[in-house]
Amino acid sequence: MAAWVVWMVLAVVFGVxxxxxxxxxxxxxxxxxxxxxxxxxxxLPLPLQLVVFALASAAGLLAIRPIARRHLHQPQLQRFGIDALIGRKAYALTEVTVRDGTVRIGGEEWTARSFADGVVIPPGATVHVMQIDGATAIVYPEE
Structure with a gap:
């Protein structure tokens, strides 16, 4: 079997x-x-092939891998899903208590609960979304 075929098979095995x-x-x-x-x-003879492999491997591991790792470990710049709702303003559609209520967040209706016990938010009030618990927004009135 030709040497280039062996290296090609090895490349495919590494890739898989x-x-x-x-x-x-x-x-x-x-x-x-x-x-x-x-x-x-x-x-190229086999000893030079091994030198090419060693140099290419070392160059890749020393130069390219650190760059790739930096890109993989960058913090996420944009929040998505329910994380994007935290901190947004919402409007109370019904009275919001520590037990129940509904709010409108960006055009969507969400079930809601008040963030603090004893705080009752009247309908039409502006609130801030403090956290999302399942499908319920935990809100605090804007003051």
Whole structure:
């Protein structure tokens, strides 16, 4: 079997393993094996193929992996789903107590409860969404 085929198979194996591990290490090794496959295809002897693989692997692991890790661990810039509702203004549609009520948040009706015990929010009042508990907004009156 030709050496370039062996390197190509190794690149595919690393690529498939990367899909299952998602570490970015095996993908970089697969890229190095792919580069080495090209070097083998042009006729480089085995010792030089190993040098190409070692250099390409080291370059990928030392240069590309830190950049990829930085991008993976960046904080999420935008809040989505129910997290995006926290802190927004809402309007009481019915009286909101510590037990029940309804509010309108951005055009949607939500069941709501008052944030503090004993606080009764009248209909039409502006409130702030403090948290979301399941499908219920926990709100506090704007003052």
């Amino acid at each position: 393993a990367e899909v299952y591990t998602l570490t970015a290490v095996l993908g970089l090794l697969g890229g190095a094996a792919l580069l080495t496959s090209g070097a083998a295809a042009i006729g």
